[in-house]
Amino acid sequence: MNLQARLKALTDLLRPWSELWSRSILQNWPESGAAYPESWLAYAESLDEEGERRLDAGELPGEPPRSLHSLVLELRELTALPWHEGVQPLTTADAQGLNAKKAHEIERVLSLLGPRTKTIRQAVDIGGGMGHLARLCVRTFNWTFHSIDRDAALQEKGRDWLRRARTLPRDKLWFIHASVEDGPRSEIDPLFSGEDRVSIGLHTCGSLALTQLRKSQKAGLILNFGCCYDQMDAERDYPVSRFGKAHALPLTRRALFLATRGRHHKTEAEFTLMKRVYEHRFALDLLLRRKFPALGFVRAGDAPKSLYAGSFAVYARDRLERLRLDVGMTDAELDSFEVSARPETRRIFLCHLLRDRFARPLELVILLDRALLLEELGFQVELLQVFEPRLSPRNIALIASRAD
16 A cells, blocks of 8 residues: 555645534534535435434435545545454463453554564553553464553452463563653563564554554554544644654644544444434524523533433433523423424534544544655555444554564
8 A cells, every 4th residue: 555645645634614613513513514515405304203213324225425435436436455364263261351451453463464473572551550461472373471550450460360260381471560751661662663663552542542652653564453533632732743744734633533433334222322312402502592502502511321211301401400401391382392403403413424424534644644754764554444333433453574
């Protein structure tokens, strides 16, 4: 893959639509809705619930406007990445203590590492927790492995697991209690350096991914999975490559949050719940705007799922009590308001479905920029899809090895 060409094409395509993906819809409503082409909204409003589900899954049922159709097709093409298909099955004993997601990830990471680690003798893992990946790498590859985590209690559970298992040499797996942060750290920095070392970051949140990449500039191999892009510092953490700086997008905090929202295809029940959550939240926002216009946008906070099973009034009462606001309405009046607001709340919902088409492209812009940073440092870089998105949505591996 030509990383520079892919990043330039993607940023050129995204830049004209920055008003859609850089701002929160709800916080800036109704001005935010005016940024969407009317033909797009008319198309979305023509869809039934099954059509909405298909739009949420990235499809364009029926007859979409030409501009939307061509944009989605181009974004789909530019975000397509090859898959790593290999799996190294775990035995029942190996999988003890692992949930389905973790077992799925480790089976694929072991397979991914195998052919790329012929010269690797040592490994370091950021956020290693109890050391499940570490112990299985030691068993599979006979590496000396240092697992770093800031949760001492979790690491002690890992040590206890190893003591009881008695299956690994004690000098092969070491737990290091530390936080991995920017700047010199004499106690851990040497662990990231050496051509016989692999640096692993499985789901490195926010700027932690960049910290790993910077500390691993002298490693023989780097494996990184990014996530939680909304925890990045937009000004400091993007762009980081020279090429990326020449083709930068205005990635706001809202855009970074959107980059975390590339999702698997939802089941009917999952989609129904998501829509119900949105309907209640949007109706509450419209209610508060009318009753308390001076407050502006009010953060209602996350509500328990059980609240969405009942009427809007039940949800609204709970949120209003939390906010210490009294709208002076009966339950019947609250429910009546929600019904009257449905045309507008549906329009807000449809704007979100359209805006979500930019989620995966924004994620890839961030990852391409990181890949180009490593390429500029002399690495050969791959971007591969590794995990099944339904189990692990942030499934793109950045793999960097020393150029021969």
